[in-house]
Amino acid sequence: MSRNIRGDESALENVLSLVEALVQLSQEQDCESKLPLCVVWEADKLRITGYETKNTRVNRSKTTEVGTKQEYLLNQIKDAGKSLKLPPQKAESSVSQKERELQEVQTALDWLKELKVREDERARKNQGYWKFTLTLKHQTATIKDNLEVVKQKWKQHQKTNLKKTFQTQTADKSFDWQEICGIMLEKHKRLTTNQLLFADDEMKFDLEDIHVPLALVERTKRETICGDISPEQGSRFYEPSYEEKQRFEHEAFLGQVIRDSVGKTQGRRIALIGEPGAGKTTQLQTIAFWILDNNLGLPIWISLADLQGKSVENYLLQDWLKNALEVVRVTEEQENAFADLFKNNSVWLLLDAADEMSSLQPLTEISQQLTGWVKNARVVLTCRVNVWEANANALENFETYRLLNFEYPQQVQEFIEKWFQPRNLTPQPPLLIKERGSNKGGEQLWSELNQAERQRIQDLVKNPLRLALLCSTWQGSDKGLPETKAGLYQQFVEEFYKWKENRFPTNEQQQEELNAALGRLAKRAIDQETSRFRLRHKFVREELGDAKQQNSLFWLALKLGWLNEVGLAAESATKEKVYAFYHPTFEEYFAALAVKDWHEFLNHVPDNPALGVYRIFTPQWKEVILLWLGREDVETEEKEEFIQALVEFDDGCGEFSVINKVRKGFYEFRAYFLAAAGIAEWKKSLKADAIVAEIVKWGFGEFKVEQNEWVRFLEAIAEGARTALPQTNHIKAIAALVELIGNPQLDDDTQRQAASSLGEIGSGNQEAIAALVELISNPQVNDYTRSLGASTLGEIDPGNSKAIAALIELMGNPQLDNSTRRQAAYSLGKIGSGNEEAIAALIELIDNPQLDNFTRWLAASTLGRIDSGNEEAIAALVELIGNPQLDDYTRTLALYSLGLIGFGNEEAIAALVELIGNPQVDDSTRRLAASSLGEIDPGNEEAIAALVELIVNLQRDDYNRTLAAYSLGKIGSGNEEAIAALVELIGNPQLDDDTRWQAASSLEEIDPGNEEAIAALVKLIYNPQLDDYTRRQAAYSLGKIEPGNEEAIAALVKLIDNPQLDDDTRCRAASSLGKMDPGNQKAIDALVELIGNPQLYYFTRCRAASSLGEIASGNQKAIDALVELIAKPQLYYFTRSQAAESLGKIMSEEQMPSVVTVLKDYLSPKTYKNHFKRFDKCYSLIWKCAQSMPYPAFHQAWHQQE
Structure with a gap:
């Protein structure tokens, strides 16, 4: 330049x-x-x-x-x-x-x-x-x-510049990793639908042609905390005090979660989950290319089905790197250069389709493989919902985002318009552009789809894959619109054969034979414990014949493209070929076609379940069952029999019918929830209304006249029912929720939950909108519920003026408690983005001199969120911060908000600089001001200097010095002055050890791999004058920045073995050791010993139980100790509760039978009556087991002692 x-x-x-x-x-x-x-x-x-x-x-x-x-x-x-x-x-x-x-x-x-x-x-x-x-x-x-x-x-x-950067880093090895990753990524730049529609060039699209961005929703549950909140968790002070559901539009997700690292893992561990065809792979593709285009690092794509039993590390070195460098054999130098990229936090691992792995517990396997140098990569993973929910605890440290469906009508119409829009890459004069006009096929499809009586298919095609199939069949067919998923796939299969007639003509008999054979093949594949979607040559040949024999079914399936070769079996010495259906959804459809009788899903043998068939409890069969229920050629009576068999299933495990808050067995609930999903496909079921009513009752409770109160079911049951509700018939579910919300006997908490559930499924539904409008207009409803109702209304009807007005009114009401007003502000920030009415009302609040400072802060911070960079919001916060009469609490909130919304604003920067330099300001405010200044003006010298001054000044209290070092670690990334200041702090012999430890820890944050930080921590650990607490912290920090460091492990082991050490410090040392060296038996033994000590303070036992839940996955000794702890009636409830939670996290499927056998005796009517909390905890644990265990194995474990 x-x-x-x-x-x-x-x-x-x-x-x-x-x-x-x-x-x-x-x-x-x-x-x-x-x-x-x-x-x-x-x-x-x-x-x-x-x-x-x-x-x-x-x-x-x-x-x-x-x-x-x-x-x-x-x-x-x-x-x-x-x-x-x-x-x-x-x-x-x-x-x-x-x-x-x-x-x-x-x-x-x-x-x-x-x-x-x-x-x-x-x-x-x-x-x-x-x-x-x-x-x-x-x-x-x-x-x-x-x-x-x-x-x-x-x-x-930008790519060229970044390329130079990577070339500089690896000049001696001459690897251009940016270009290498780009070339490898291009191989995945295809839409999944192109594989389905390869017969017609008009239906092949580039990602940019057809992509309609999907929104995502994150669910986060408040963690159970034993003790106070650390400085690192300080921002939790500002979070709303309920389980939140945060929605991200596509661009906001890329900007906030991927680029800005918002979220509990700071963007390092992200899971994208969704139903089949929800657009998970497409979303991952957009993320991959966005990372590349915005120079955020090096994206490496792995289709997890390709692992074929290899670890991620081995696959990267033996397959990906070999292909990327185009070499016969990868040298050690090349491997080291590649590993260095991970160690330098340059790599994003994009792991696609965990549900397609050849593993019984794919999420557990991934968790165990993200270790060593691989763990330094940022990870974005995709997975089907049912697989994720079956074993979510395996990756509980991941941020989980569920892909939302298309919004109807806006996004569905946009997709149809893009699909049918004429594509001509040659620039045309304006006149010809007008002459081309819009495609009539798209207009006709939209006109037909948007009819009022088409509600079912409107709901069906909110799924991206199903909408693509609808467009493709409409484009080449004169058939009407289908009512079910099965009907849609049937249309596609029929059209598919028509498309292929020119090149590979087939007669009706051949098609029927091939469909039947593919169905048998699919059924066998889905029944496999591993490799359900990756089919080896021999396996396929057994069903379809010889691939080389012309006109054999195998040959025909390959020629038509129903099956495709996808690689070689890694575990096979002969390198056997591997095939796959072109999309897993169609494997499931063909399997559904091959099911002759519903008894193939369920053949109950109550006395000896080992002899029965229980595919209804196998997650991989769920989609097949739903497709079978949607088949038009299956008799109505047979479908009705199957639904009846599900709702009347008797699992023979427990006497729950007499227990009010339970009433059914574990697998009886599972069967009923499947029936609820089934009536979304089989909408004519005579039991549909009764099934939805039961699901709503279990999810939200019912009014008991004899007790004159609203009675809820156990939380495990209620949560399961609320999860099942979005999967059932939406029209009936919305009607039931609307009726529930209007029930005058409903308690506030249940009304809030019902409104939230309505928000999940009621998008654009007029009944749902009317019910919520009535809810927020009802003066009898409490303010907190009105706030949540308005928030939900804003989600299902964006821009709804009544919702925005209600939230603004609640925010500005000084008579309300701060929690409710904060909740209203938070809700408005979620739904009011860019809304002119909301912006105007907030400005009016800010300008009102009669309002209290807390309200003005709320209004300003909310305005900054919905209208980024709004000058009036920033000016109001600056004014508040400078007000000498302002209380410390509100000033703290204003400083925090300014750091979030004032990026680059000169007025905000000047105000914070002035505040930092004010000698009258207390240390806490100065630190927060410096931290906020670093957020809005990265690298600001005054901010860094102020934090350094706070750290080195021995007259300051330790708490503020520690926080200052922590803040510097957050804002000083890559800043030479900050690095130099921290290095100087570490080497200053006048400073106390705790400050030097925090300085070393912060230095690692802003300058990963800094040798002086590592050396300082090692020196601290061996300092004989060091107190035990700081030694533990130093060892843990060293373990974080250099996993496996022997000095750190040795120091923590020595602490644990020290008989003079107090129990709480031993507990913390063991926890730290377990985190930096997962599964370390020394750490687990120490925690188990602490748990078993009856003299131990309950708080320490609680912490020990919590730590076991983090480090002792699958450890039998830990599991036995936690089971024993749960069974002790004299223990403080909170400790037993924590033990149950930890047990739920660490037990593997192999260990579940023994847990069921031991704990099921606590599920008697007697325990329910006399020790309800213990009953509840044990029930939740066994409920978790029942979601994973095969029914025959559960039945055997339940009756083991009999």
Whole structure:
């Protein structure tokens, strides 16, 4: 570059604003105009110049082309409705707003030249005049397409720069990892639907052509905390005090979760879960290319089915790296260079389809493999919901985001329009563009789909894959719309054979034989314990014959594309070929076609279940069952018999019918929940209304007249029922919830939960919207419930004015408690983004001098969230912070909020700088101000200096010094001054050990692998004067930054073995050892010993039980100790509760039978009556076992002692 020009995202936005303003002017301006700013197209070049008119000596005017000026370009940007993003300004700067804007115009022009988009002409005398051309797409192209030229050149420029960075890091090895990862990723740049629709080029799409972004929702449960909140968890103070459900639009997810690392794992461990065809792979693809395009690191894609029994580490080295480098054998030097990328936190592992792994417990296997150098990678994983829920605890440290369906009607219509939109890559004159018009097929499909009586299919095609299939069959067929998933797949299969007629003609008999054989093959595959979706050659040949024999079923399946070769079996010495159905969903459909009788799903033998058939309790058969219920060729009577068999199933385990809050056996509930899902496909079932009513009752309780109160079922049952509700018939479920919400006997807590469930399934439904409007308008309803009801209403009916008005009213009511008002503000922040009414109302609240400071803080922080960078919100927070009468609590909140919303704002930066320099300000406020300043102005010298000063000043209290070091670790990443200051702190012999430990820990945060940090921690550990607490902390920090460090492990083992050590420190030392060395038997033995000590303070036993839940996965000794702890009636309830929670986390499926056998005796009516809490905990544990164990194994474990 000719000069050091700013290259962040705001610079790109300014470049695009300038180009868009000029292209827009070209569409409005007369080509003959001779104005100070004139733009003229010449094919793909846009020429920018300007004219000046002057009077001559003979009183005539003369117009001359001289070029344009920057100020004219700036005016055009503003006239086009755009504004320039200005970088942060130093507080002492006196540069005016206009001067800064003109500087940004210059920066934009510089970038256009750097990107080789701008070519200059010599302007007269070069005195501030500009003549240039921009090379774009074409005069006939849209503004969006012309801007895309600039975006692509920007991306290429960024890639080139990053490439240089990676080449510099590995110059001696000459590996360009950025390019390598890009090339490998391109192999996965295909839509899953293209595999299904390969017969027709018109139905092949690039990701960008057809992609409609999906929203995601995160569910987080509040953790049970034994003790106080650490500084690292300080932000939890601001979280709403209930189980929250956070929704992210696609762009917000990429920006906040992927780029900004918002979330409990700071973006390091992310799971994307969804139903079949929900768009999980497509979402992972968009994330992968977004990471690459935004230079966030090196994305490495692994289709988990390809592991074939290998560990992730071995696959990376033996397969991925070998293919990526295109070598016969990978050298040790190459392996080390590759591993270094992981150690430097440069790699994102994108793990697709955990549900397709050849493992009984795929999530447990993944958890065990993310170790060593591999664990330093950021991980984004996709998985089907049923597999995730069956063993979610295996990856409980992951942030979990569920993909939401398309919104109806907006996104469904958008997808249809994109699908049927004519695609012509050759630029066309405007007239021809208009002549092409829109595709009538898409308009006709939408017109048919949007009929009021089409509610069922409208709900069905919110799933992306099913909508794609509908579009494809509609495009080539004159058939009407199907009612079920099975009907949709049936249409597709019929059309598929028609598409193939030209190249591979088949007659009806061949098609029937092939479908039947594929069905038998699919059934056998799904019944396999491993490799359900990866089918070895011999396995397929047994069912379909010889692949080489022309016209055999195997040969035909390959030629038609129903089966595809996907690789070689890694475990096979002969390298046997491996095949797969082109999409797992169709394997399930063919299996459903092959089921002749519902007894193939359930053949109950009550006295000896080992002789029965219980596929209804096998997760991989659930989708097959639902597809079978949707088949039109299955008799109504047979479907009704099956539904009846499910709802009347008797598992023979326990006498629960006499226990009010239970009533049914564990597997009886599972069978009933399957029936509930079944009536979503078999909507004509006579039992549909009764089934939905039962599910709602179990999920939310019922009013008992004799007790005159609302009675709830056990939480495990209620949670299971609420999970089943979105899977059942939506129309009936919405009606039942609407009726429930309107029940005057309903308690507030249940009403809130019902409103939340309605929000999950009621999107766009008028009945649901009306019920929620009535709820928030009801003066008898408490304010907290109104707040949640308004939030839910805003989710299912975005922009609903009543919802926004209700939340603003609650926020501004000083008579309400702060918790309710915070909840209202939080809800408004979720649903009010960009809403003009909400923004205006919040500004009015901020400007009201009669309001209390807490309300103004709420309004300002919420405004900043829904209208990012809003000047009035920032100004209000700045004013609050500077108010000497403000209480410390509200000032703390205002500082925290400013750090979230004030990025780059000069006024906010100046206010925080002033606050830091104020000698009257207390240390806590100064630290928080410095931390917020570092957030909104990264690398700010005053912020770093203030934190360093707080750390080194021995007159400060230890608490604030520790927090200051922690804050510096958060904001000082890569900053040389911060690194130097921390290194100096570590080497300062005058400082206390605790401060030096925190400095070393923070140094590792901002400069991973820093040798001085490691050396300092090792030195601390061996300091004989060091107190035990700091030694433990130092050892744990060392274990985090250098896993497996022998000095750290030895130090913690020594602490555990020290008989002089107090029990609480031993407990913490064992916990730390277990975290840095999972499964360490020394740590587990110490925790088990502590648990068994009856003299131990309950709080320490609780902490020990909690730690076992984190480090002792599958350890039988730990499991036995926790079971024994649960059984002790004299123990404090909270300790038993923690023991049960930990046991639920660490027991494996192999250990579940023994847990059932021991704990089932506590599920008697007597225990329910006399020791309800113990009954409840044991029930929850066995409930968990019942979700994973095969029914015959559970039945045997239950009756073992008999």
